[in-house]
Amino acid sequence: xxxxxxxxxSASIIALFAGMxxxxxxxxxxxxxxxxxxxLDPTGGAAEAIDSVVYxxxxxxxxRFASDGSIEPELxxxxxxxxxxxxxxxxxxxxxxxxxxxxxxAEDVKFxxxxxxxxxxxxxxxxxxxxxxxxxxxxxLTVQITLSQPNGALLFNLAWGDAVIVGPETAATNAxxxxxxxxxxxxxxxQGDRVDLARNPDYWGPAPALETATFRxxxxxxxAFSAMMAGDINVFSGFPAPENLPQFEADPxxxxxxxxxxxxxxxxxxxxxxxxxxxxxRQAVAHAIDRQAIIDGAMFGYGxxxxxxxxxxxxxxxxxxxxxxYDPELSKQLLAEAGLPDGFxxxxxxxxxxxxxxxxxxxxxxxxxxxIQTEITNVEWAQWLEEVFGSKNYGLTxxxxxxxxxxxxxxxxxxxxxxxxxxFRDIMTELTATTDPVKRTELVQAAQRMIADxxxxxxxxxxxxxxxxxxxxxxxxxxAPVAANDLSAISWKQ
Amino acid sequence: xxxxxxxxxxxxxxAAVFVLSALISYVWTPFPIDGVDIPNKxxxxxxxxxxxxDHYGRDILSMVIVGGRTSLAVAVVAVGxxxxxxxxxxxxxxxxxxxxxxxxxxxxxxxxxxxPSLVIAILITGIFGAGAVNAIIxxxxxxxxxxxxxxxxxxxxxxxxxxxxxxxVAGKSSLRISAEHxxxxxxxxxxxxxxxQFSLGILAEAGLSYVGxxAQPPTPSWGRMLADAQTMVALxxxxxxxxxLAIVLTVMGLNLMGDGLRDLTDPRIRMQRT
Numbered sequence: 001x002x003x004x005x006x007x008x009x010s011a012s013i014i015a016l017f018a019g020m021x022x023x024x025x026x027x028x029x030x031x032x033x034x035x036x037x038x039x040l041d042p043t044g045g046a047a048e049a050i051d052s053v054v055y056x057x058x059x060x061x062x063x064r065f066a067s068d069g070s071i072e073p074e075l076x077x078x079x080x081x082x083x084x085x086x087x088x089x090x091x092x093x094x095x096x097x098x099x100x101x102x103x104x105x106a107e108d109v110k111f112x113x114x115x116x117x118x119x120x121x122x123x124x125x126x127x128x129x130x131x132x133x134x135x136x137x138x139x140x141l142t143v144q145i146t147l148s149q150p151n152g153a154l155l156f157n158l159a160w161g162d163a164v165i166v167g168p169e170t171a172a173t174n175a176x177x178x179x180x181x182x183x184x185x186x187x188x189x190x191q192g193d194r195v196d197l198a199r200n201p202d203y204w205g206p207a208p209a210l211e212t213a214t215f216r217x218x219x220x221x222x223x224a225f226s227a228m229m230a231g232d233i234n235v236f237s238g239f240p241a242p243e244n245l246p247q248f249e250a251d252p253x254x255x256x257x258x259x260x261x262x263x264x265x266x267x268x269x270x271x272x273x274x275x276x277x278x279x280x281x282r283q284a285v286a287h288a289i290d291r292q293a294i295i296d297g298a299m300f301g302y303g304x305x306x307x308x309x310x311x312x313x314x315x316x317x318x319x320x321x322x323x324x325x326y327d328p329e330l331s332k333q334l335l336a337e338a339g340l341p342d343g344f345x346x347x348x349x350x351x352x353x354x355x356x357x358x359x360x361x362x363x364x365x366x367x368x369x370x371x372i373q374t375e376i377t378n379v380e381w382a383q384w385l386e387e388v389f390g391s392k393n394y395g396l397t398x399x400x401x402x403x404x405x406x407x408x409x410x411x412x413x414x415x416x417x418x419x420x421x422x423x424f425r426d427i428m429t430e431l432t433a434t435t436d437p438v439k440r441t442e443l444v445q446a447a448q449r450m451i452a453d454x455x456x457x458x459x460x461x462x463x464x465x466x467x468x469x470x471x472x473x474x475x476x477x478x479x480a481p482v483a484a485n486d487l488s489a490i491s492w493k494q
Numbered sequence: 495x496x497x498x499x500x501x502x503x504x505x506x507x508x509a510a511v512f513v514l515s516a517l518i519s520y521v522w523t524p525f526p527i528d529g530v531d532i533p534n535k536x537x538x539x540x541x542x543x544x545x546x547x548d549h550y551g552r553d554i555l556s557m558v559i560v561g562g563r564t565s566l567a568v569a570v571v572a573v574g575x576x577x578x579x580x581x582x583x584x585x586x587x588x589x590x591x592x593x594x595x596x597x598x599x600x601x602x603x604x605x606x607x608x609x610p611s612l613v614i615a616i617l618i619t620g621i622f623g624a625g626a627v628n629a630i631i632x633x634x635x636x637x638x639x640x641x642x643x644x645x646x647x648x649x650x651x652x653x654x655x656x657x658x659x660x661x662x663v664a665g666k667s668s669l670r671i672s673a674e675h676x677x678x679x680x681x682x683x684x685x686x687x688x689x690x691q692f693s694l695g696i697l698a699e700a701g702l703s704y705v706g707x708x709a710q711p712p713t714p715s716w717g718r719m720l721a722d723a724q725t726m727v728a729l730x731x732x733x734x735x736x737x738x739l740a741i742v743l744t745v746m747g748l749n750l751m752g753d754g755l756r757d758l759t760d761p762r763i764r765m766q767r768t
Contacts, residue, residue, distance in 0.1 A: 221724070221725045222724045222725055225725065241725040243549070243725055243726055243729055244725060244728070244729075247728055290532075292532075293530065293532040296532045296533075296535075297530060297532040297535060297549065297550055297551075358549070358550075360711070361530070361550065361711050361712060362530050362532070362550060364711070364712055365528060365529050365530040365550070365712070366530070368528055368529075369529065375710075376710055376711050376712065377623075377624075377710060378624070378706055378710065378711070
C-alpha cells in the first residue's frame with residue numbers, strides 16, 4: 001500500500017511537471033518605462049512617452065515605422081504618386097473599425113489630417129503637414145492628398161505618431177480614453193502607476209499573440225532595478241541605469257538589448273545669450289569637452305560619439321567628431337581670442353535623465369579645466385520645458401533630441417538654442433522641395449556641416465536604446481527608430 | 495572614569511575628527527575634488543585612493559572630508575539661527591508668562607512644531623529653490639521652536655527663585671534679569687541641546703541633499719554621495735558605505751557628547767550620584 005501510494009505521488013508529480021511544460025505560452029506582459037505620458041493623445045502632445053504607449057498599439061496612421069526605421073503601409077494598403085510629385089492617392093484597407101465600433105473610411109483620414117494642420121491645431125509637430133494643400137475624399141476607401149510643393153518626406157511624415165488617424169466622434173476625449181483602429185484597445189489608466197491595454201478582437205490585421213498588456217511607469221532607477229530583479233515587470237524599455245546592465249547580462253533569466261535611438265544628445269548653448277553669441281566661445285566649449293569621458297562616465301560606455309546633429313546609423317551621416325575634438329589648450333586659446341582669457345561663469349540647467357545629470361557634472365569639470373565656471377541647477381522636466389525650452393532662460397543645458405531626422409529644428413530661430421542662420425534656412429527650404437535622393441543627400445550633409453562649422457551646440461553622443469527583458473520574451477525592438485513599443489510583434493517563447 | 499566623561503571623550507573625539515578634517519579641507523585635500531578622472535572610476539579602497547574613487551573617478555576620502563564641510567556649515571548656521579531667534583523668544587515669553595505675548599510666541603511655536611520638519615524644509619526649498627542656503631534657512635526655522643520652548647521652560651522655573659526675586663526687589667527690569675540672571679543659568683542646557691540639534695541638522699542636511707534639495711553639484715555633500723551611490727551598490731559598495739559611515743559616526747559622536755554633557759550638568763542626575 002505504501003509502495004503503491006508513493007508511486008502514485010511520483011506519477012502525479014511527473015504528470016504535473018509534464019502538464020506545466022505543455023502549458024500555453026504566457027499571453028500577458030508588463031512593460032515598464034521611466035516616464036509616464038501626460039496624456040494618451042499622440043496628436044495633442046510632444047511627449048515621447050505618449051507614443052511609447054499608444055503608437056502602433058492603439059493608434060495607426062496611413063503609414064508606419066518598421067523596427068528598422070523604414071516606412072511601411074499601415075491603414076493605407078497602397079498609394080500612387082503623380083508625376084509632378086504633388087498628388088498622393090491612398091487606397092485604404094477595407095473592413096477597419098475603430099474600437100468604439102464605428103467604421104474607418106476616407107472621411108476619417110480627411111478629418112484627422114485637416115484637424116492636425118488646422119490653424120488652431122494643438123498638434124506638436126504641425127510642420128509635418130506644412131506642405132499639404134488639400135485632402136479630398138474620392139470614395140470611402142480612396143483619399144487624395146494634394147501638396148503645395150513636392151515633399152520627398154510625405155510618407156515619412158505620415159508615419160509619425162502625430163499623424164495617426166482618429167475618429168471625429170472620439171477625437172476630443174482621446175487624451176484620457178484613446179480610441180483608435182489598432183490591435184490593442186485602451187482599458188484603464190491608473191495615473192502615476194500604469195496603463196492597461198487588451199487585444200482588440202475586431203482587429204483588421206493579423207491577431208497579436210498577446211491578450212493583455214500593462215505599461216508601468218517607474219521613474220526611479222533603483223526601483224527600476226529592483227522591479228526587474230523581483231520579476232514584477234517583464235520588460236523595461238529605456239532602462240535608466242546603464243551601470244546595472246552587466247548584472248542583467250550575467251543573469252540567464254534576462255536578456256539585454258543594446259540598440260540605437262534617434263536621440264542626439266547635445267550640450268545646448270543659448271546662441272543669443274552672451275558670451276555664447278560669439279562663435280569662438282562656442283568653439284572653445286566644443287573643444288573643452290571630452291566625449292569619450294562623458295560616454296564612459298555617464299553612460300558606462302553605451303553611446304556613439306557624434307560631431308553634428310544627425311544619427312550615425314543614417315546612411316547620410318558624416319562623421320565630424322574630429323572637427324570638435326577634445327583639445328583643452330586650443331579651447332583656452334579660443335577663449336583668449338574671444339576676449340575672455342580668464343573664462344567666464346554661466347548657468348547649466350539639467351533635466352532628470354542620468355545622461356544629463358551625470359553628463360552635466362562631468363562637463364562642468366571639463367569646462368572648469370579651461371576656465372569656464374558653471375552654476376548647475378537640477379530641474380524637473382516641467383521646469384525645464386518652462387525655463388529652458390520656453391523662456392530660454394539658461395546658458396547651457398543637456399538634452400537628447402529623440403525625434404527622427406530632426407535637423408530641421410535648426411531652421412527655427414525661435415527654437416530654444418536660438419540659432420539664427422539664413423543660409424541654413426535656405427538649405428532646409430531647398431531640401432523640402434527636393435525629391436531626388438542624390439541631391440537630398442548632398443543637402444542633408446551640407447546642413448550637418450553648417451551647424452558643425454557654426455558650433456551651434458556641443459554634440460556629445462547618440463543615445464543608446466537599452467532594453468532589459470525576461471529571456472523568454474521575443475519580438476522586442478532592439479533599435480528605437482521612433483518612440484514605440486510594438487506589442488503585436490511581442491510574444492513569449494513556449 | 496565616570497560614564498558621562500567616557501561619552502564626552504568618545505563623542506568628542508569623533509566630532510573633533512569631523513570638525514578638524516572639515517577645517518583642514520579649506521587648505522588641503524588628499525586629491526582635488528573638482529576634476530573628473532573617468533579612467534579611474536569606481537576603484538575600490540587601495541594604496542593611492544585610501545577609500546577608493548566614485549563613478550567620476552574622484553577620491554572618496556577627499557569627497558567625504560569636503561562633504562563634511564558642507565554639513566558642518568549648514569548645521570552650524572542652522573543651529574545658530576535657531577538659537578539667536580529661539581532663545582530671546584523663550585526668554586521674552588518666560589518674562590511675560592501668562593500674558594498675551596507668551597501665548598502668541600508659544601502658539602506660534604506650536605504651529606511650526608505641528609508640521610514635520612522635513613515637510614517644512616521641502617516646502618521652503620520648493621518655493622525658493624534647492625540649494626545650500628535655502629536648506630540652512632529651512633533647517634534653521636524648525637530649530638527655532640526647539641530653543642524657544644527649552645528656554646521658556648527652564649526660565650520659568652528660575653523666575654520663582656529667590657535670587658531672581660531679589661533682583662526684582664532691587665528694581666531690575668525683566669530684560670536685565672533675563673540677560674543677567676536667567677540666561678547664564680541656562681547656558682549649559684542650551685549647549686547640550688545645541689549639540690543634539692547640531693547632529694539633527696547634519697542628518698537633515700544629508701536628507702535634503704539625498705532628495706536633491708540640498709547643496710547642488712558640484713559641491714560635495716554626504717546626502718548626494720549616498721544618492722549617487724544608490725544604483726551602484728552592487729558595483730562599488732564602498733561608494734554607499736563610506737558616506738553612510740561618515741554620517742553615522744558624526745551623528746553618533748555628537749549625540750554621545752550631548753548625552754555626556756547633559757549627564758554632567760543635569761542637577762538631578764548630579765544629585766543622584768553624590
